[in-house]
Amino acid sequence: MNKAIFLDRDGTLIDEFGYLRMMEDLRFTPRAAEALRIFQNLGYLNIVITNQSAVARGLLSPKALRKIHNRLKAMAKEEDSTIHDIFFCPHLPEGRVAPFNVDCDCRKPKTGLLHQAAAKHHLDLQQSILIGDKKTDLELGRNAMIRTVLVLTGYGKQTSEEWNEPIETFSNLYEFAKAMERRL
Numbered sequence: 001m002n003k004a005i006f007l008d009r010d011g012t013l014i015d016e017f018g019y020l021r022m023m024e025d026l027r028f029t030p031r032a033a034e035a036l037r038i039f040q041n042l043g044y045l046n047i048v049i050t051n052q053s054a055v056a057r058g059l060l061s062p063k064a065l066r067k068i069h070n071r072l073k074a075m076a077k078e079e080d081s082t083i084h085d086i087f088f089c090p091h092l093p094e095g096r097v098a099p100f101n102v103d104c105d106c107r108k109p110k111t112g113l114l115h116q117a118a119a120k121h122h123l124d125l126q127q128s129i130l131i132g133d134k135k136t137d138l139e140l141g142r143n144a145m146i147r148t149v150l151v152l153t154g155y156g157k158q159t160s161e162e163w164n165e166p167i168e169t170f171s172n173l174y175e176f177a178k179a180m181e182r183r184l
Contacts, residue, residue, distance in 0.1 A: 001122055001123065001124035001127070002045055002121055002122055002123050002124070003043065003044050003045070003123065003124055003127035003128050004044055004045040004046070004047045004084075004117065004121065004123050004128040004129075005039045005044045005045070005046050005047070005128070005129050005131060006047050006048075006049045006114065006117070006128060006129065006130040006131065006146075007046060007047065007048050007049065007131055007132075007173070008048075008130075008131065008132035008133060008134065008137045008154075009048050009049075009050035009072075009086075009088075010050065010154060011029075011132075011133040011134065011153055011154015011155050011156065012029065012131055012132050012133045012137070012151055012153060012154055012156075012173065013028065013029060013032050013048060013072075013173065014026060014027060014028055014029060014032070014072065015027045015028075015029060015154075016133075016153075016154040016155065019054040019057070019059050019060065020054075020068065021054070021059060021060055021064070023067070023068065023071060026068060026071055026072060026075070028075065028079075029151075029153045029154070029172055029173060030172050030174060031172065031173070031174035032172070032173045032174065033075070033076055033079030033080075033081045034079075034081070034174055034177070035172075035173035035174045035176070035177035036076055036079075036081035036082065036083065036173075037079070037080060037081040037082075038174075038177035038178070038180070038181055039177055039180075040081065040082055042180060042181065042184070044128075044129075045084040045085070045121055045123070046076075046082055046083050046084050047083075047084055047085045047086070047087065047117050047121070048069075048072075048083060048086040048087065048088075049087050049088075049108065049113045049114065049117065049130070049140075050086070050087070050088045050089070050108075051088070051089045051107055051108050051136070052065055052088045052089065052090050053089075053090070053091070053092035053095060053107075055090035055095075055097065055100050056090055056091055056092035056095025056096070056097055056100035056101050057092060057095050057096060057097070058095070058096045058097045062090065065088065065090070069086045069088070072086070073086070084121070085117065085120070085121065087106075087113040087116055087117050088113075089104060089106040089107045089108065089112070089113060091104040091106065091107055092107070108136040108137065108139070108140045109136045109137075109139035109140040109142075109143055110140075110143070111140065111143050111144045114130075114140070114144050114146075125144060125145075125146050126145075126146065128146055128147075129146065129147045129148070129149060130144070130146055130147070130148045130149070131148075131149045131150075131151060131173060131176065132149075132150065132151070133150065133151050133152070133153055133154035133155045133156035133159060134154070134155050134156075134159055135159055135162065135163065137150075138150060138159070138163060138165075138167060142165075147168075148167065148168070149167070149168045149169070149170060149176055150163070150167045150168065150169045150170075151169075151170055151171070151172050151173055151176065152169065152171050152172065153171075153172050153173075156169075
């Protein structure tokens with residue numbers, strides 16, 4: 001069985017822009033590509049788990065979202081790191097665009113995306129780690145009963161003030177990756 005680092009996209013892996021629609025706004029958070037490389041060297045698959053309701057809201061087409069995700073993977077490769085896969089939820093019950101305006105089991109904090117990734121990549125969720133900056137990320141980790149880490153990029157500082165449970169917290173992905181590397 002494999003193990004994964006599950007990464008939230010916006011605010012954790014890349015800079016937070018609300019609804020990312022412009023390719024030129026696509027930028028890694030500080031030293032995130034180095035963190036991806038460290039995680040991979042430690043034997044983890046780097047898997048992005050992200051809610052993308054911009055599709056259901058009619059702000060972004062599925063094709064445009066695929067282009068953004070392909071560019072994100074290419075950016076990682078340019079930095080000698082790897083994003084092994086990206087799982088996204090395009091749904092939002094109150095969205096404007098069918099068939100994406102439905103309730104689903106994949107929208108974080110529900111665990112559907114984690115289970116899809118686990119099935120596809122033969123993952124042991126108990127050996128995997130989820131990293132995010134929002135309450136929905138932390139709730140997803142709790143719902144899936146896996147180790148969860150909060151980063152203070154994106155909405156992380158606000159989330160740390162609102163979250164009332166103990167949580168491992170790091171300033172960014174790179175600082176967490178370095179801490180993992182030091183533990184070896």
